[in-house]
Amino acid sequence: MKIAVQLDFDGTITEEDVSFLLLDTYVGSNWRDMLTEYTEGKIPVGTFNKRVFGMMKADRLTMLDLVFNSDRVKVRPGFRELLHYCCRKDFKVIIVSNGLDFYIEAILEDMGVSGIDVYAAQCQFDSDGMTVRYVGPDGHELEAGFKEAYTGLLEKKGYSIVYVGNGISDIFSSRRAIKVFATGDLLERCREEKLECTPFNDFFDVASGLETLSTD
């Protein structure tokens, strides 16, 4: 069995959502009204992110400076160990995130992590601020279903999916996974749906949970 471990980034690999920190700092609290619209299912995640990130007027370096100097940005323990574990087991690792590509790449690079497929919102900075685009596996822009689109691609390539996430946008890929590791809102949602999942606090929990996975 070919296994792919698909991970969310914000609130999963990091303990807190990095984009929330950026929005709190550079947009102010009114973006949270739109967050409520999104969490209540009134607007898709892509629409929400395009709107609120479009309100940020800081440039890339200013934002990265905040990310690297904030005590709100912490990577969950055991991430590197999980990557080594997956490498040993020949599991493919892929990160698919509704967050922004530039800080995800910068945080991974800072940890010395490379060679992983990362798909996230593509940011373009201009004098007016920033625009974001979600580009699916077929090269077309997506408003919704970004994470799921990459889950579908992995399935098409013959992989069975292990999913690791924390948010409500992770439920769609989780439903298609052979094993789900969940924390936060995703854990709650899985329990509501009676979707089998393993709770986790850090990536040591995920690695030991993977030990019980039958890969025949």
Ligand SMILES: [Mg+2]
């Ligand atoms: Mg998340």
